[in-house]
Amino acid sequence: MKKVLILLCFSVIINSLMFSQEKTTSPDSLRKDALNVYMGASSYLRQQIPYINYVRDRKVADLVIISTSERNGSGGSEYSMFLEGQGKYEGMRDTLRYSRSPDETYEQARDKEVKTLRMGLMRYVIKTPLAEYIDIEFSEPISAEVSTDKWNNWVFRLSVSGYTSGQSSYNYLNAFGGLSASKVTEDWKIDIDFDYSYGKDEFTIEDEVYESKTKSKSADILMVRSINDHWSYGGSAGISSSTYSNYDLKINVMPGIEFDVFPYSESTRRQLRLLYSVGYMYNDYTDTTIYNKTREALFAHSLRGAFEVIQKWGSIDISLSWSNYLRDFSENMLSLSGSLSWRVAKGLSINLGGSFSFIHNQISLVKGGASSEEILLRRKELETNYNYFLHFGFSYTFGSIYNNVVNPRFGGGGGGRMIIIN
Numbered sequence: 001m002k003k004v005l006i007l008l009c010f011s012v013i014i015n016s017l018m019f020s021q022e023k024t025t026s027p028d029s030l031r032k033d034a035l036n037v038y039m040g041a042s043s044y045l046r047q048q049i050p051y052i053n054y055v056r057d058r059k060v061a062d063l064v065i066i067s068t069s070e071r072n073g074s075g076g077s078e079y080s081m082f083l084e085g086q087g088k089y090e091g092m093r094d095t096l097r098y099s100r101s102p103d104e105t106y107e108q109a110r111d112k113e114v115k116t117l118r119m120g121l122m123r124y125v126i127k128t129p130l131a132e133y134i135d136i137e138f139s140e141p142i143s144a145e146v147s148t149d150k151w152n153n154w155v156f157r158l159s160v161s162g163y164t165s166g167q168s169s170y171n172y173l174n175a176f177g178g179l180s181a182s183k184v185t186e187d188w189k190i191d192i193d194f195d196y197s198y199g200k201d202e203f204t205i206e207d208e209v210y211e212s213k214t215k216s217k218s219a220d221i222l223m224v225r226s227i228n229d230h231w232s233y234g235g236s237a238g239i240s241s242s243t244y245s246n247y248d249l250k251i252n253v254m255p256g257i258e259f260d261v262f263p264y265s266e267s268t269r270r271q272l273r274l275l276y277s278v279g280y281m282y283n284d285y286t287d288t289t290i291y292n293k294t295r296e297a298l299f300a301h302s303l304r305g306a307f308e309v310i311q312k313w314g315s316i317d318i319s320l321s322w323s324n325y326l327r328d329f330s331e332n333m334l335s336l337s338g339s340l341s342w343r344v345a346k347g348l349s350i351n352l353g354g355s356f357s358f359i360h361n362q363i364s365l366v367k368g369g370a371s372s373e374e375i376l377l378r379r380k381e382l383e384t385n386y387n388y389f390l391h392f393g394f395s396y397t398f399g400s401i402y403n404n405v406v407n408p409r410f411g412g413g414g415g416g417r418m419i420i421i422n
Helices: 002-032 043-048 106-125 129-133 371-377
Strands: 035-038 052-054 062-072 077-085 095-101 155-169 169-183 190-205 206-224 229-241 245-261 270-287 295-311 314-325 328-345 348-359 386-394
Touching: 002 129, 002 386, 035 106, 043 106, 062 106, 062 295, 095 106, 229 270
Parallel strands: 035 052, 035 062
Antiparallel strands: 062 077, 077 095, 155 169, 169 190, 190 206, 206 229, 229 245, 245 270, 270 295, 295 314, 314 328, 328 348, 348 386
16 A cells, blocks of 8 residues: 555656646747847737747847837828847848827827737748747738828827916916928928917015016928938928017028938938028017117028937937028027937946037027016026036846746836825
């Protein structure tokens, strides 16, 4: 009897070990043979595409995916994913694109991302043992006809927003409204905008009420015509008023021409554009300016250069612009802005950015200056020779290079709220 019991126990242990081995080894062997992909991926993406390894170290990746986006003519966005193979996939490159319209929900947009990436990955997954488990289906019939666009590529948008806050001694109100129309084709880019904003601050100090208001209105149009894949011409025109900048009426017309060293078709990965504009301005001021002007007509020009590149190691975006009034070249402004995102090493990223401007063209400043309330509340433009903005930061991540598992318990990202019950 003892021998029988020993044999039965031994059999149960052996079967348990074999079952455990079978249960854990098979999925693990599939996982270790999966494609290693380096990309920024949401939890939803990881759930929907589980047959690749999402790695944190670019150097161990079989495939690097860089994602970018640009506004499109409908008011939505066009997304691009650039796939570049490494190691045994060296030399394999693909570009995937999909568009999101402004009326699509977040759910629809992320489903488009998943479907696009699934198709793009097949060329690489087919070279792994996991390919035998992939099944591709087509779910919708294709129409033989393409319907015409009754709007002729025109897109309109109306927006209204507001914000208010207050307490016993302070009240604040801001309101915004806008109407835009745009048409974007391969040959033309047309943007028309109407905007209105209103702001009001009210303070009560020792039973005395201090009130400050700002109001601005503007109408602008931009028209650009393509010449070829490197050149384009066009111009902008606008009419506006602003209590902040001391304009009862401001009119400007600025035609220009632009050259991109790289083809416009590569704009989501790299750009080096030079834009020159020259035109006419008419200013009717609310109050007399520091130059004793109540109105004046001016000619001005500007030159702007923009450089942008997105690579596996990160991205650089730099813009340098110069503008001045033709009557006096000392009335000018020079501005430099840019950002840098650099993956220095495994897990270490640095982000830098900011802008700096030398300002010598504030011709609309009010002669009498601004009141204390207007200065403190920034309700009037103040005299300055420069302005700047800077930001910087870094992040370091270490540990397992694999990041495949999604666990939404107690908060999706592990930073759930603490609820205290008294």
